[in-house]
Amino acid sequence: xxxNNNLFNNSLIDEYTFKKINKIIxxxxxxxxxxxxxxxxxxxxxxxxxxxLKKSSILIDNKITILSSSQTGxxxxxxxxxYDRMVLNNFNVVLLxxxxxxFKKINKxxxxxIVTSTYGEGEPPEETYVFYNFLMSKRxxxxxxxxxxxFGLGDSSYKFFNKSAKDFDYRLKELGAKRLIKRFDSDINxxxxxxxxxxxxxxxxxxxxxxxxxxxxxxxxxxxxxYEKKYSKKNPLITNILCNQKITGRYSNKDIRxxxxxxxNVNIFYEPGDILGIWYENDPSLIKKFIxxxxxxxxxxxxxxxxxxxLYEALLKYCxxxxxxxxxxxxxxxLSNNKYLLSINNDLLELKNFVKNTPLIDMFIIYKSxxxxxxxxxxxxxxxxxxxxxxSSQKEYKNEIHITxxxxxxxxxxxxxxxxxxxYLGRRINENDKIKIFLQKNNNFKLPKDSxxxxxxxxxxxxxxxxxxxxxxxxxMKAKGKNWLFFGDQKFTEDFLYQxxxxxxxxxxxxxxxxxxxxxxxxxxxxxxxxxxxxKNIFWKWINSGAYIYICGSITMSKSVEISILKIIQENGKMxxxxxxxxxxxxxxxxxxxxxxY
Ligand SMILES: Cc1cc2nc3c(=O)[nH]c(=O)nc-3n(C[C@H](O)[C@H](O)[C@H](O)COP(=O)(O)OP(=O)(O)OC[C@H]3O[C@@H](n4cnc5c(N)ncnc54)[C@H](O)[C@@H]3O)c2cc1C
Ligand SMILES: Cc1cc2nc3c(=O)[nH]c(=O)nc-3n(C[C@H](O)[C@H](O)[C@H](O)COP(=O)(O)O)c2cc1C
Numbered sequence: 001x002x003x004n005n006n007l008f009n010n011s012l013i014d015e016y017t018f019k020k021i022n023k024i025i026x027x028x029x030x031x032x033x034x035x036x037x038x039x040x041x042x043x044x045x046x047x048x049x050x051x052x053l054k055k056s057s058i059l060i061d062n063k064i065t066i067l068s069s070s071q072t073g074x075x076x077x078x079x080x081x082x083y084d085r086m087v088l089n090n091f092n093v094v095l096l097x098x099x100x101x102x103f104k105k106i107n108k109x110x111x112x113x114i115v116t117s118t119y120g121e122g123e124p125p126e127e128t129y130v131f132y133n134f135l136m137s138k139r140x141x142x143x144x145x146x147x148x149x150x151f152g153l154g155d156s157s158y159k160f161f162n163k164s165a166k167d168f169d170y171r172l173k174e175l176g177a178k179r180l181i182k183r184f185d186s187d188i189n190x191x192x193x194x195x196x197x198x199x200x201x202x203x204x205x206x207x208x209x210x211x212x213x214x215x216x217x218x219x220x221x222x223x224x225x226x227y228e229k230k231y232s233k234k235n236p237l238i239t240n241i242l243c244n245q246k247i248t249g250r251y252s253n254k255d256i257r258x259x260x261x262x263x264x265n266v267n268i269f270y271e272p273g274d275i276l277g278i279w280y281e282n283d284p285s286l287i288k289k290f291i292x293x294x295x296x297x298x299x300x301x302x303x304x305x306x307x308x309x310x311l312y313e314a315l316l317k318y319c320x321x322x323x324x325x326x327x328x329x330x331x332x333x334x335l336s337n338n339k340y341l342l343s344i345n346n347d348l349l350e351l352k353n354f355v356k357n358t359p360l361i362d363m364f365i366i367y368k369s370x371x372x373x374x375x376x377x378x379x380x381x382x383x384x385x386x387x388x389x390x391x392s393s394q395k396e397y398k399n400e401i402h403i404t405x406x407x408x409x410x411x412x413x414x415x416x417x418x419x420x421x422x423x424y425l426g427r428r429i430n431e432n433d434k435i436k437i438f439l440q441k442n443n444n445f446k447l448p449k450d451s452x453x454x455x456x457x458x459x460x461x462x463x464x465x466x467x468x469x470x471x472x473x474x475x476x477m478k479a480k481g482k483n484w485l486f487f488g489d490q491k492f493t494e495d496f497l498y499q500x501x502x503x504x505x506x507x508x509x510x511x512x513x514x515x516x517x518x519x520x521x522x523x524x525x526x527x528x529x530x531x532x533x534x535x536k537n538i539f540w541k542w543i544n545s546g547a548y549i550y551i552c553g554s555i556t557m558s559k560s561v562e563i564s565i566l567k568i569i570q571e572n573g574k575m576x577x578x579x580x581x582x583x584x585x586x587x588x589x590x591x592x593x594x595x596x597x598y
Contacts, residue, residue: 031342032334038346064091064205065109069098069116069164071125072275072387072440075153078194079115085198091205099127099589103134107141111180113201114168117153120555122160124167126444126595130585132164135171146177149204151197152185157325157381159352161185180204188384230267233385236279236436237266241429242400249494255407256462256497257426258391261437263399270394272469273445273596276403277385279436280424282322286361287315290376293364300373311373319380322420324360326351331379336369362414386421387440389552389596391465393472401437404465404497445550445596451479454512454547456539458486458528458561463553464497466596470550475510483510484542488517488528488557513538528557529564539565540572549587551595558597 013021025033064086068079076097083095098116106112119125124132134140150172152165162185169183181204186193231237243260261276270276291298291311298312315321329351333341344350358366360380371379392402407426408419418427429435447455447470455474457467464487474483485502489495496502496516505511515531532539543549549565551558562584569580587593 029337029342031345034346035334064093064111064113065101066093066095066113066115067098067101068095069114069125069128069131071117071119071127071444072442074190075115075117075125075151078151078153078190078198079113081194082113082115082198082201085202086205089202089206097127098125098131101131103131106135106146107143109143109146112146112148112172112177113150114148114165115151115153116164116168118155118158118160118162118164120597122158122163124164126588128164130589132167133585135175136167140175142176143172144176146172146175147180148172148177149180149201150183151194152183153190153194154185154187156187156327157323157355187381189382231438233277233438236277236385236438237268238434238436239264241431241433241435244426244430247404247497249491251491252494253490254461254495255409255426256495257405257407258498259403259405259425260392260397261401261403261435263401265399268439270390270401270439271441272390272393272447272473273442273466274390275387275440275442276390276401277387277438277440278421278425279385280383280421281316281428282319282383282420283418283423283428284316286321287312289361290315290321290364293361293368294371294373294376296371296373296376302373302377304377311377314377315380318383319377320383320420321360321380322417323381324355324358324363325381326355328360328379328381329355329363332363332367332369335371335375335379336367338367338369341367357412359412359415359417361417362412365414383420385438387598389462389465389469391468393469393476395476396472402468404462404468406462442596445552445594446591447473448481448548448591450481451477452481454482454484454542454545456484456486456542456547456549458532458549458551460488460528460553460557461495462497463551463557463597466552467550468498468501471505471510475505482512482542482547484513484515484547485511486515486517486528486531488519488526488531490518490520492516492518492521527560529560532561532564533567536568536572540568543569543587546592548591549593551593551597553597555597558595 025036028036066079066083066086068076070076070079079095083093086093116128117125123129148168150165150169152162154162154165165183165185169179173179181200184193184197184200186197239262241259242262243258245258246255247258248254248256296311298310300311301308302311302314304314304318309318326348329341330345332338333345344354388403388405390401391404392400403425405422405425408422410417445466451474455470457470459465459467467485471483471485473479474481483505487496487502489497495518502511502514506514513535515528515535517526517528517531519525519527551561566577566580566584569575569583570577573580573583575583584593
């Protein structure tokens, strides 16, 4: 027994409980005890916060504002659900998108509830950028009269999990606002946590003192964007593949596929900029490695939800086996009792580094352990669909949806790895095979309503995809606005996606300007941000004549492009740095600068 008896004399704990605790502690390793102490500390902190909140009785005599800060609609759905429940309970509540929020009057606000997702490298969604920047700046007033609650939607496989929710939470507190209930952070399967949070919010408001004027106020009914129509994430359309064709050259470093999907006579209407959600199945050869590694059998039974299915089926359709996360490593360290994994368990930096460099199967092989079939499936995250920008216009292809998919391929010490969904789409399904899809509206990446307005499209790699849809749409609409494409990749002969189509658009005059950047066709690197700067005078002219700017592709590229554009605004617009940022923010507010990056 560990020598804890001397603690007992001063303890608040009776002898029976003390012995029970010691019995548990005796079976724990040092690392497990460290974890336990952190766990207990968290419980104490949360209890403290809840007690503080219970004590603070707030007289509600003003409206409650719910802000949804969303890129692809999840946060909007949660915010709308809360709004509906509050309306049902007769609260005076308004629901706004972050892009509609008059944030400069935030100091007039009394109660603000923010539901936000996180994007980029821990950034808020596009529509929230300007509000977020304002809130983080020195210009923002003290907010002592404000009370707030935050709900975060994120994905724990990203380095900055739920960062924008955390940022809002800390910053509002720092500015003097009062937290109504503690922040809830949710992971990819957010629904359950969201429902619990909504319950807590409602309970909180039911327990505060009301001013009568707040009750029985008629709320305007709000039409929320119908993100989940007939076919949805939960109820996808099952259709078939029409074509799956490699569109990069023989010597390209990348395998990129043009995939055409049948859209039979069903009510699915998509617009340029929208995204396709795809449910995929894992690679059978990887499943085999998992099963062999733990000496399990395909036919072992496991429980997923309330279904009993074979381990093979669970790993094929229900578990994410290509993505490692910090949570998985932590859980596996306890299950395996592996010394090394336990030693990095409390070191966030080490954990992040480990996850980045160690795919799941490598971790299982290097840090071998015994797992039961059920333990294995419970350890993996539930499989979630992947998203692809639609690369066709329905005006051109009424009964088809096209996507452009890069097969993710990388090497670790042990194996060559492929991305789960991209290798399913690119390598494992063929013409006529069935596929499960659903549409994800993307109102943050839309052509200007007025087709006389000119557009500048900036893309690298598969970022070209929505622009193929844009240009088809503009051709069909006989849009008078001009079109300019900046496209970049490694090599002209290997990586010019949809080359013939773009050349034809340029020849027939629909595409007015085209600038290409090939990073590996010469000794020194050339990127699209360089091409933008080379054309700064015309670029500035287009901006001044009202052009919309669209950026699609990698997050890193979008940052470099933004630096170039800010430079043009400063030099050609004769502005200092901070004025150029204000100018760009204005473009964002007016939807004239839209990004779709991943
Ligand atoms: C709005 C939106 C639009 C998109 N549009 C497109 C599109 O048009 N075309 C397109 O091709 N993609 C697009 N994507 C990306 C796409 O959704 C998938 O993320 C991509 O295909 C990879 O998914 P996967 O399932 O193949 O890989 P996963 O199975 O999810 O594998 C990814 C994981 O592999 C690991 N990993 C990756 N590289 C390494 C490495 N070098 N070392 C160690 N581990 C590594 C990481 O853990 C990473 O999380 C889009 C994404 C979004 C959000
Ligand atoms: C390209 C991309 C980047 C993301 N980056 C992060 C991130 O840095 N941190 C995080 O916690 N979640 C991240 N996520 C996960 C989203 O926040 C999560 O999927 C959320 O449910 C999306 O909600 P929305 O539809 O309201 O935008 C990212 C998702 C995508 C597609």
